Amino acid sequence: MGDIQETLLQSLEAFQSTQLVKNKYENILEHLDSGIMLFDSEGVLTFINVQMAKLLEVSRKSLTGCTMVQILRHPQLSRYKKKKILRIYRETLIHRKKYHELTDESGRQWLLTVTDGDQMDGDYLFSVKDVSDFKQIEQTAYRNDKLAMLGKISASIAHEIRNPLTAIRGFIQLLRPHLIKLGKDEYARIILMEIDRANDIIYEFLNSSKPSAPQTTVISVPSLLKEVVLLTESEALMKGCQVILHEDSLPLHISVDVKQIKQVILNIVKNAMDAIDHLSGENGGLIEIRAHRDQKNVHICISDNGRGMDHNTLTHLFDPFFTTKESGTGLGLSVSYRIIKNHKGYIAVNSTVGEGTEFIISLPIVEMA
Structure with missing residues (x-):
């Protein structure tokens, strides 16, 4: 009898220990900055963390235990989010797409990752992370690269374009008295105006690559x-x-x-x-x-x-x-x-x-x- 009690006690302690570990990991998942949803092999939502519920703006309790069809019919889920979820669901099942880039109503950008296969025992894990700041850094780096390239181009061609424009402008001004006699001064005026506009574009082009240092x-x-x-x-x-x-x-x-x-x-x-x-x-x-x-x-x-x-x-x-x-x-x-x-x-x-x-x-x- 004592052996049985000892075995039961050990089993209870092992169960409690396992439960503590499970609760610990669930608590970590609950408070991740990424949103997480887990569907079982039958397509039923078995777990959703706090962040994902906030993103969907629907209570976790009302979503847990729902199938994808039931989620898409959920009265609290906005039409915009339903369309996004349906598109992701189709692309995941039909095209086996693992990564999805999304933009929400406020313009923030998100990366959704789908994990399935043997390592998930038939389950589907959806995780969503806000990547707006990373995208902003990426766009800034891309913009700076374009500006650097623009600087190299502008430095090499600016003088080559400006020199003939200056020559053309000078000759038009020399010809202008003759054009006035012929009643064609309007032609000279238009040509000079267009040359000045071309020069303004070149100046703007040069400044866009490297504006002069501020004289504060x-x-x-x-x-x-x-x-x-x-x-x-x-x-x-x-x-x-x-x-x-x-x-x-x-x-x-x-x-x-x-x-x-x-x-x-x-x-x-x-x-x-x-x-x-x-x-x-x-x-x-x-x-x-x-x-x-x-x-x-x-x-x-x-x-x-x-x-x-x-x-x-x-x-x-x-x-x-x-x-x-x-x-x-x-x-x-x-x-x-x-x-x-x-x-x-x-x-x-x-x-x-x-x-x-x-x-x-x-x-x-x-x-x-």
Whole structure:
């Protein structure tokens, strides 16, 4: 009898030990930053952790024990997520796809990995990880590579193009008196204008690869923004839109190359004007400019109520030569990106299609004594 009791006690201790280990590992899985779902060989969801339930925005209790069909019919699951899950399910079963890249409603990017086969005893493990930061680093590295390549190209061809343009311009000016006599001065004017435009594109092309080093001066942010608004008033009036500056009573100062920073802000404001040129009447285009600070930076915010941008446009926004305009060079924002980076700052963009766009330029603050 004593032997039986001892055996039972050992079995109980072994069970409790196994249960403790199981609880420990389940607790770890519960609180991973990756979302996890485990389906058994019958297609029933046997485990889902806290992170995955948060991503799906459905309670774990209501999902555990469901089949894939039941999950797709779940009343709390959004239509958007149902479409994504169905696509992943089909690609996994039909094409045996192991990795899926997803973008959620807020624009964040996720990598979903499917594990099955002999090592899972017929089960299917789905794990999801937020890779937005990695993608951002990847895009920045790609952008920097393109800018470096652009610098090499521009250095080798800029003078070769500019020299003949200068010669052509000189000869057209010599011929201009003869063209005036023939009543063809308009031809000379158009040719000179187009040569100047070509020179401007080359200049912009050169600056996009390597803007000159900032010649910094400490300046008041409100006075800088007032000047920008004054420079854009006439164009805004012609386009029937408003540019409103919300002034902050707090003194804000930054140490910048005034010409370069003014170029960045004007470029963004002009882009905003292009985005709202379809609006008119009472609900006309509106551009709002404001500035505020935190402990380290001054944030200059430029928002509009225009068309807005989709995720694909936002992803490539600062790439050289990327443009959505028919006559654009695609260099303005890539130049702006490099200028702000050279000032130890950064540019952020928030945009929703049909609602508008906000650019936020952040630059190190200067504390005045």
